[in-house]
Amino acid sequence: MVPHLVTALTGPINELEQRILDSMPAIERWFRLEWMEHTPPFYSSSDIRNAGFKLAPVDTNLFPRGWNNLTDDMLPLAVQAAQAAIEKICPEARNLLVIPENHSKNTFYLANVARLVRIFHMAGLNVRVGSIDPAIKSPKKIELPHGESVCLEPVVRSRRRLGLKHFDPCTILLNNDLSAGTPGILEDLHEQYLLPPLHAGWSVRRKSNHLHSYEEVSKRFGKLLGIDPWLINPMHARAGGVDLAEGKGLDVLTSHVDALLTKVRRKYKEYGINEKPFVVVKADNGADPMGVMTVRDVKDLEIFSRRSRGKAPASPGQETPQGPTDLIVQEGVLTNERVNNGVAEPVVYMMDRYVVGGFYRVHAERSPDENLNMAGASFVPLAFSESAHLPQPGAKPGASAPNRFYMYGVIGRLAMVAASYEMEATNPDAETYE
Amino acid sequence: MVPHLVTALTGPINELEQRILDSMPAIERWFRLEWMEHTPPFYSSSDIRNAGFKLAPVDTNLFPRGWNNLTDDMLPLAVQAAQAAIEKICPEARNLLVIPENHSKNTFYLANVARLVRIFHMAGLNVRVGSIDPAIKSPKKIELPHGESVCLEPVVRSRRRLGLKHFDPCTILLNNDLSAGTPGILEDLHEQYLLPPLHAGWSVRRKSNHLHSYEEVSKRFGKLLGIDPWLINPMHARAGGVDLAEGKGLDVLTSHVDALLTKVRRKYKEYGINEKPFVVVKADNGADPMGVMTVRDVKDLEIFSRRSRGKAPASPGQETPQGPTDLIVQEGVLTNERVNNGVAEPVVYMMDRYVVGGFYRVHAERSPDENLNMAGASFVPLAFSESAHLPQPGAKPGASAPNRFYMYGVIGRLAMVAASYEMEATNPDAETYE
Structure with a gap:
């Protein structure tokens, strides 16, 4: 049983799916050559969001749970x-x-x-x-x-x-x-x-290092496929030393959010996308208490100045970190997949260089522009009985769950390549040959 | 759907199954170390026969069909x-x-x-x-x-x-x-x-080289598991230059058959096995026209002297080769598996060092001591929906089809190791370091 997909089945993402399927030999060769030079993480999982017009990994876990x-x-x-x-x-x-x-x-x-x-x-x-x-x-x-x-x-x-x-x-x-x-x-x-x-x-580990590596990978992969890397890469910026509890650095954060929202708006205009841009704000060090905050307008950030003045309570799962924190402002990617009417995002599991499985994370009470990795999420495995992660040549773009999942596997592996670069760049024991 | 197994579920073979399951980490490590030193065939398949008291590969194909x-x-x-x-x-x-x-x-x-x-x-x-x-x-x-x-x-x-x-x-x-x-x-x-x-x-290629390599492999593997290698190795002898059409060399063949039947009889006695020993005779070079002949008694060979004197016709699939041929006399291994009442033997498929699948070859018109790889055979895949080739720790010996197939996968891989040795030993381009 493969979950019913209700993604908008027209527009650029299906061009991307077709491009990826047509380029399969080139893509697989590209990965093989990458793994000659770089070591894949022992295991990893990647949360992927499919906006219909854009497809990107939003989180890469090097200690994957949920096997x-x-x-x-x-x-x-x-x-x-x-x-x-x-x-x-x-x-x-x-x-x-x-x-x-x-x-x-x-x-x-x-x-x-x-x-x-x-x-x-x-x-x-x-x-x-x-x-x-x-x-x-x-x-x-x-x-x-x-x-x-x-x-x-x-x-x-x-x-x-x-x-x-x-x-x-x-x-x-x-x-x-x-x-x-x-x-x-x-x-x-x-x-x-x-x-x-x-x-x-x-x-x-810092998310900013990973995003930086992923940006590099998406540029190279975009070149291989002849596509705008933005279609697979969420833009991001880093706001260092923000003390939300004290309200310090809020101006820097606000200007990053504002600038990124403007950049996303421009991209949406370029592609004729009628959606409201949003960004997510999260801790660079992956700290849980802060969670992932969806920001649709710079005004959404005012809650922090009110909180720092004791005028607004923190909501559960989004507690205000104490002391200065490095934050990431990341372009938000809608997830337009639904499973049993719940908002869903695919999660791809990898061991060594291989995609070995995946499932949909489904959250009935969240909206398509919110983090789904929260209490209340359920999991719908991508069943294997239909060889769900192997491409079916010849099937119509968007119409084939296996092809869809092959594409997710490619994006998951791009995140894995980025994690490999990231681990190399941040290795404290690395020898420098320069 | 895993085919119903009606193998006699008592006796030494279940001890072997238990021994193989208990030794899984040692076995997998042994294979890993083998593949550090030797190159597996690119792909291969192995016909395996399970006599209940003995389990052995009887044919290893380096150009596998039937995918x-x-x-x-x-x-x-x-x-x-x-x-x-x-x-x-x-x-x-x-x-x-x-x-x-x-x-x-x-x-x-x-x-x-x-x-x-x-x-x-x-x-x-x-x-x-x-x-x-x-x-x-x-x-x-x-x-x-x-x-x-x-x-x-x-x-x-x-x-x-x-x-x-x-x-x-x-x-x-x-x-x-x-x-x-x-x-x-x-x-x-x-x-x-x-x-x-x-x-x-x-x-x-010559079957005798493969059997020689497999004998060596089975000895080493027997040592690892602490078992008599005969439990997984069919004995064999080579009768060179036999001209069945002319009746030349028939005496050499007969004495090899007689000696091997005696050796098998002795082994059966040692293990208290109440079965009639038999051997199979086949061409060393894998030539098709001769087929595989089951010989239960040296008298069965008399047909060739009668044929050479023009007194007996050749049966289809067992034509008499013209000119001198090198023959293999191999201990016959009963197959005591049945699928839908037909005599069945498992066939294991491997790609690189991995077991990737298998099926039962079933022939309703053949007996357990005959070659099943003949026109009229049908194929019952070992279905994957039950993870058929992964062991289920804790299941009773003989009672678990997945455990049974793990054991077949081990035997198939032993044949693959033997093929690897064989290819090294017969490589005409090999450099000699002695």
């Missing part, structure tokens, strides 16, 4: 990709340690961990789950729905290695985005592979 | 494996030329070619089909059932390269086993990848 939202039918692809990934990194691997988030009571999250364990076990590894939560002092087995379970075990650190009691892994897979900072226990591991690397964690 | 017998659901795995294969061989690849058999009227075979074209097109290549059949003098489009079609084009040879008019491939994929000899048009290609290599063709 349990993929159908069982997608498992073999994930397993095959995991085998390819392991073979490259450490063919001699026997043991893999998965380090999850410290949400030991969230069974939805733990079902994701169980799925990851299953994928890597099926790829032929001994897999165990090591918690860095100080509350886990002895092995704790947690039963999950559908008869599954996860056993969280306390990690044990020696001078050079991290493991469990009687379990010495050669590779450590982080499913913990380290937004609270890098724990010392993960540092200075000289004889083990730690994936993703520590500088992918949200205490170090 | 159209895999379900559509297996396509994504094949495409992903094809991408991995291309990336290793020629990441810069744009164009792939497929060279099929010269059966331009066999729509079953051409449906296989169409499937291969589809797989490699989806992997991102421009794919065309170049016929070496002298009868194909201009492009010929052949319509197939289900709205598919294949276009056969005449190949064009230049001094160093082979291609089509206005189509210069970097890689040439043979789906033609060259049993009639290597055409000069394929020789001395110095700037193109030709896969599989010419010495994989049946005018050069």
Whole structure:
């Protein structure tokens, strides 16, 4: 079952779909050549928004969760990709340690961990789950729905290695985005592979670096296809050191928002698009408390000056960060897909260089210009029974869900190439040859 | 839908299944290390027979046909494996030329070619089909059932390269086993990848080399698992220069058959197996006219001395080869699987190092000790909707079709490792470092 797509099926995006399908051999070759020079993230997921006239990734996760939202039918692809990934990194691997988030009571999250364990076990590894939560002092087995379970075990650190009691892994897979900072226990591991690397964690990583890399990738890809890179790239700007609680730097933020809205308006005019431009404002360091704020007019920002004067309460999920924060102002991309009448955006899952699955994130109570990654979202897997992510040559643009998903897979992989560039550019251990 | 399995579900084979499942991480690691040292065949398929007490590959095809017998659901795995294969061989690849058999009227075979074209097109290549059949003098489009079609084009040879008019491939994929000899048009290609290599063709390849390599592989694998390699290895002997038409060398053949039947009888006794031993006799060079002859008693060979004296007619599919032929005497392996009451044997398909699918070859009119690869066979795909080739940890031995198929995938891959050794040992261009 592939979700019913109600995207506006005319206009430039279908030209893009047709262009992408026609260029498939050139595109796949381009990716192959990229991966000769760059290392793909071990795994990643990408949130994609399809405005009908524009298609772009809006968030790229290097510690993807939600693997349990993929159908069982997608498992073999994930397993095959995991085998390819392991073979490259450490063919001699026997043991893999998965380090999850410290949400030991969230069974939805733990079902994701169980799925990851299953994928890597099926790829032929001994897999165990090591918690860095100080509350886990002895092995704790947690039963999950559908008869599954996860056993969280306390990690044990020696001078050079991290493991469990009687379990010495050669590779450590982080499913913990380290937004609270890098724990010392993960540092200075000289004889083990730690994936993703520590500088992918949200205490170090910056969205602005990723957006900068993605802009570069979209320009090169646009050249390959002969298209305006704007069709796949959301414009952005960075407003550094804004203290929303104190109202400091609000003028800089406002002028960035104003300038970006003007640029988007100009682009909409160029393409004859009758939509109201908007931008989203979010923290550069991916911090959760602030959330993602949709700004349709500079006046929307006045709430912060009122809040800083104690005249407006913060809404849940959009608390005002304390102290100066670096913010990102990003061109908003509408999502014009609907699944069962709910606003939907596709999420593409990748392992090594391969697209292994995807689903629609659906939120019935949000509008097409709002963030859907909020409590209340549901997930509709892109089922595999129709080979949903392989292109169907000859099908009419817009009419074929498989072709649509091939296009999403291309955009997801562009975000993955950008993440690879980003990780290289921000690697603290990188040697400089200049 | 996974075919109903009626294999005798007790006895040593289930111990083997359990041993294989328990050793999964060690097995996968073993394969990874093998592929560090050796190159897997580009693609291959392996016929496997499951006697209940013994499980072995009986034929390994380096020019696999029948890709159209895999379900559509297996396509994504094949495409992903094809991408991995291309990336290793020629990441810069744009164009792939497929060279099929010269059966331009066999729509079953051409449906296989169409499937291969589809797989490699989806992997991102421009794919065309170049016929070496002298009868194909201009492009010929052949319509197939289900709205598919294949276009056969005449190949064009230049001094160093082979291609089509206005189509210069970097890689040439043979789906033609060259049993009639290597055409000069394929020789001395110095700037193109030709896969599989010419010495994989049946005018050069010898089954005895493969069986010798497989014996070595099964010994090493037996050691890894702590099992008698006989459980996965059919014993064999080679009888050179037998002229069945003239009755020459029949004494050598008879003594080999007798000796092998005795050896099998001894093994059956060791394991308490109440079955009648048999051997199969086939041409070392894979020649079709002779077929595969089941010999249950040395007396069965008398037909050849009667035939050579003109006293017995040859049966269809078992014509007597003219002139001296090298023969293989191989331990017969019963197949005790049934699908819809027909005798069945699993066939495993591999691309690069990955198992990408499989089906049961079923023949209602053959018995469990006879070759099933004959006219009248039908094919029941192992469907993907149940992730049929991934193991299900915890399921009872013998009770789980997915676990059963994981085991078949392991045996298929052992045959693939053996083919890799075989190709190395018989490579005429190999450099010797001794």
